[in-house]
Amino acid sequence: MIIQKFISLIIVLNLYLFSAYGVTRFSVEEQENIRIYEKSSKAVVNISNIGLNYDFFYRAIPAESGSGTGFLIDDSGTIVTNYHVVENARKLIITLSDNSQWPGELIGADPNNDLAVIRIDAPSSSYEYLAFSSSRDIVVGQKVLALGNPFGLRLTLTTGIISALGRTIAAKNGRKIEGIIQTDAAINPGNSGGPLLDSEGKVIGINTAIIGTSGSVGIGFAVPSDTALRILPDLLEYGYVRRPWLGIEPIPTVYLKRIGIDVPEGVLIARVVKGASADQAGLLGATKTVKVGNYKIPWGGDIITHINQTKVTTMEDLAQQIETRRSGDVINIKLIRNERVLSIKVELFLRPRS
Incomplete structure (x- = not known):
């Protein structure tokens, strides 16, 4: 009888502890997603593109002409995003995960690959930064995670797989971008410029486009990390890609x-x-x-x-x-x-x- 009560007590305590501390609440995959989100989201920023509108009397009025996503890649405040997110910006406002806002300076841009680099003068203690992984090693079927600010909903995580490799899409200037990654991770307007991560939380792509204008239909595209790694040195040093x-x-x-x-x-x-x-x-x-x-x-x-x-x-x-x-x-x-x-x-x- 005493032994039965002891066993019952152990079972109750185990159930209580598991419930209280989340030992069995999440699957291994869910725990992985949570870990990556908690670490990576602090490196993801919201980018507000401030342009000019004119009132009835033709007076210039600053107004947000668009917004998108970017992510920090070092402790010097360097941010990677899409060129179309910052195109024609008079002013850039960068919002970090702690809700602090900083003016952004456009350092370099490459319309041909729809990539741009911004820098902010924020203390490195206020953000994390992401590391790149070579997109040469990725395969169809591999799990991916997309982070961004779709429809202005900040720090949103979606998951999926790599659906295809080597796609070709057109940049805004009409030039073709080769080697594009296709994913079924939900990518919506506002995700542009956000990171596409592998299961280690490393950047394998930069989310850049979706099919259609109403939102995700299970077909999203990302510029491969190897493309970004190839052109980043020129963007940082010269402001453009020397070709x-x-x-x-x-x-x-x-x-x-x-x-x-x-x-x-x-x-x-x-x-x-x-x-x-x-x-x-x-x-x-x-x-x-x-x-x-x-x-x-x-x-x-x-x-x-x-x-x-x-x-x-x-x-x-x-x-x-x-x-x-x-x-x-x-x-x-x-x-x-x-x-x-x-x-x-x-x-x-x-x-x-x-």
């Missing part, structure tokens, strides 16, 4: 085919910029103009068909092969010149800052 260029005016031959010209598939060089990479490697631009119907077409230039064995038929193909490389890289260009196939090595130089 190499060929120094040509290209015309995709698909347009020439549409007006009846029999021409190989590729990119025709209409003009070569003097002193640029293409000029120094001996690539040739058009030597004359021919008239086809109502069109005047540059003619006689080299037609680029491949770069490093990758087929090139569009402006985006060309940009992808050139702008993802660094100054000093040497590429092999396969081209057609006067019906002969040639292979020419070209050393890439930096595009002049205009």
Whole structure:
């Protein structure tokens, strides 16, 4: 009888302690989510983009023109976000997780990858910061967590998986962003610029877009962390991304085919910029103009068909092969010149800052 009472007491105490201290209240996955949220949310910020409106008398009135998310990456107050979150901002107000607000300074921006860097002068004790993990190692089916401020609802966590890799979406300037991560973690307006985290709480992507305008439909996109890591040094040091260029005016031959010209598939060089990479490697631009119907077409230039064995038929193909490389890289260009196939090595130089 005494033994039974003792066992009953132990059971009651265990139930009480488990309930009181949460030993069995949460699954292992839930505990992991809670741990990541509690640590990472202190690194996530709300970004208010302050623009100008005009009243009836055409007087300028500061007004919030948009808001989004960002996250701190060091103890110097450096914040990564999307370019479209800060675009055309007259003033940036950064709200930390402790609700303190700080003016933000735009340090650098890259519209081509929809990324920007802001800095705040806040004490490092008022925030945490996140570390990056290489997006090269991620796989479809892997668990991810998205943090952000959807619809102005601050510090919201959603979870999901990586649904696909290597997607291509268009930046606001029309340029294609390659290698995009697709996820089913709920991403809504206001999440832009927030971190996409792996199960260790490290950043593998920067949430950037959703399909549709009404909110999440289970298809969200994030710029991979490796893209951010590649361009961050330039953004921090120069304020823009220093990209190499060929120094040509290209015309995709698909347009020439549409007006009846029999021409190989590729990119025709209409003009070569003097002193640029293409000029120094001996690539040739058009030597004359021919008239086809109502069109005047540059003619006689080299037609680029491949770069490093990758087929090139569009402006985006060309940009992808050139702008993802660094100054000093040497590429092999396969081209057609006067019906002969040639292979020419070209050393890439930096595009002049205009």
